[in-house]
Amino acid sequence: MLARSIRKARLLPALAALVTLVVLVQPSTPAFAAVDSMTVNFALFGGTPTYRASGFIYGTSTNASSPPLSTTDQIKVKIMRAGGSQIGCPNGGWVNGGYTARWNFMRAYYNRAQRTGARVEMLLSGLWGSDGVCNVPRWPGDNGNWTDYTNFVNRIIADVRAAGMTGSNVRWDMWNEPNIFFWGRSQAQYFEMIRRGTQLVRAALPGVVVMGPSCACGPANGWFAQYLDYVRANNVVPNILSWHALPGDPASDAATANNLLAARGMSVQGFSVNEYGAFGAEQQPGPSAWYISRLERCNCDGARANWGNVGQTPSLYDTLGWLTTSNVGQTMGQWWVYKRYADQSGQRTNITPGSSHDGIVFQDSGARRSLAVYGARAGGAQGAIDIRYNNIPSWLPTNGSVNVLVERMPSTNAFVSAPTVVTNSRFTVSGNSILVTINWTNANDAYAITLTP
Incomplete structure (x- = not known):
């Protein structure tokens, strides 16, 4: 043992020099x-860069004034998705007589989005009151009565006109995750709502961009195929086809979506994975950068998921979906992923x-x-x-x-x-x-x- 130690001691200077040489050369x-x-x-x-994966759901204050504008400007946000969810709960949204507060947020959110040239994905489900938290005493088309829903859509049409929100930078996201609890009725009733709503909006706003189904599923899910069959048969194919990856792989999902469309002779303007990154392990820098890479591979727009709830930490209206520690703009590691992404040229x-x-x-x-x-x-x-x-x-x-x-x-x-x-x-x-x-x-x-x- 002693002899081995002496030999080792004599070799250390030479080894150190060799290691230094290797580090310097390569x-x-x-x-x-x-x-x-x-x-x-x-x-x-x-x-050239599109920064198409730099999208977010909520994450600002309810008046959209914080975090500081520089926090979103520096990462060149391109998609902002919201509908006033959770405002006024347990009795918020149109269905509870609380539409105005949610619309006021939506308008402020849109105004902020314009600063970085971001598109807004407007969630009609949030404006209605279906957000997974609030009471929903009735759903569009209950008992075969569509009057309430028609009035609801017409009110939004009037409000977007008054606010100057009629351009292609506003996408009408007809309902969020209708294949799970965000929709409380049958699939058939959901399909009928999509038909009626899409026809109303397109008749009133020529050139409007409609998106869907924004399901909590990928294109390989049978529910997704049924949606495609319905919208094709009823001539209400969305302009933008959307789904969620929680988790998922946008690149492989997009390939599946393309195959489904081709098999039906359908086409759309583009894809939006408008919720990506499951809460916990995927809401971290490494997985965030991986998702950005996969979204770029399929030329898909993307919006990072937000798992916050009002009254909890993080809140839905805080942290840019867990990119900052709070709304004072204290950036975390994952914010810097989007900053380096925005720095690309x-x-x-x-x-x-x-x-x-x-x-x-x-x-x-x-x-x-x-x-x-x-x-x-x-x-x-x-x-x-x-x-x-x-x-x-x-x-x-x-x-x-x-x-x-x-x-x-x-x-x-x-x-x-x-x-x-x-x-x-x-x-x-x-x-x-x-x-x-x-x-x-x-x-x-x-x-x-x-x-x-």
């Missing part, structure tokens, strides 16, 4: 085999995903920068994750190397003032490639990698 060299890998191909690119670049990791990569030749955001599916592999960059363009290296900045967006429910810098060092370009390895010890964390000359 800081990414792992000490162990990678558990997952991704490959970026700079030679395949196209399409140039051209979207090809990336081959790993088994449980994915990313969204952009290259900007004018700025001489590539910025990527990487995430892990909830429960994904933990350990060394290899990211190989191939076909590095000539404008990026300087003297045969590039600078690599690796930042970590930590999983924490506390204030995070900025991402943690993991490394900021030079990588030698070999064979027009570099290999960056992240020691991804917590799948709930996300990472951003910036390459510069």
Whole structure:
């Protein structure tokens, strides 16, 4: 034991020098085999940023004045989904004589959305009073009587006209999660409501954008197929086809939706996964970045789910859906995922995903920068994750190397003032490639990698 210790002591200086040399030449060299890998191909690119996954449900105060505007401006919010849910509960919404308070919120929410050029997805179920919390003494079409529902839709039509909310930046989300408790009657009654409501809105507002079914299910669910059959047969196909991923994979779900549409000879303007990220494990930086990547893959709009309830922490009207600690704008790790996503510029670049990791990569030749955001599916592999960059363009290296900045967006429910810098060092370009390895010890964390000359 003593002899082994002496030999070990004599070797330490030489080993230290060797380790230092390895780190300087190629800081990414792992000490162990990678558990997952991704490959970026700079030679395949196209399409400017849309920030289409930067969408949210509620998350502002009931007058839409907080958190500070800079909190949403900086992450370039593109979808804001709401309908006044839970305001006035237990007796809120149209069905309880509490429509005005919910509409006033809706108008303020719309005005805030315009600041960042965001679309509003207006939830008619919330305005009616169906929000999973309030009393709902009656539903549209009860006992075959549609007068109340017709009056309700006509009131909204009048109010959106008065508020100047008749453009394509307002999407009419006809009902939320009608396949579960947000709809309290039969599927047939729901279908009839959709037929009547869609016809009313389209007759009154030419060019209106209708979306649905926003079900708590993916396209592979039989309920979804039944919905498609009905709207096709009754000529009320929505402009935007929507569903929820709680959990789910937007990319594979979109492929299924395309197959269903093709089989029926149907087409829509686009897809919206207008609730993504289940409460708990998926409402963290790593899974959030993974969902962003999957939404970008299918060119689907997305809105991050909000699991808050009024009177609880977090509230539905607080934290931007768990991106901030409160409405004073204290950003958490997941907010920084959306900030780095919003910082991307140039051209979207090809990336081959790993088994449980994915990313969204952009290259900007004018700025001489590539910025990527990487995430892990909830429960994904933990350990060394290899990211190989191939076909590095000539404008990026300087003297045969590039600078690599690796930042970590930590999983924490506390204030995070900025991402943690993991490394900021030079990588030698070999064979027009570099290999960056992240020691991804917590799948709930996300990472951003910036390459510069």
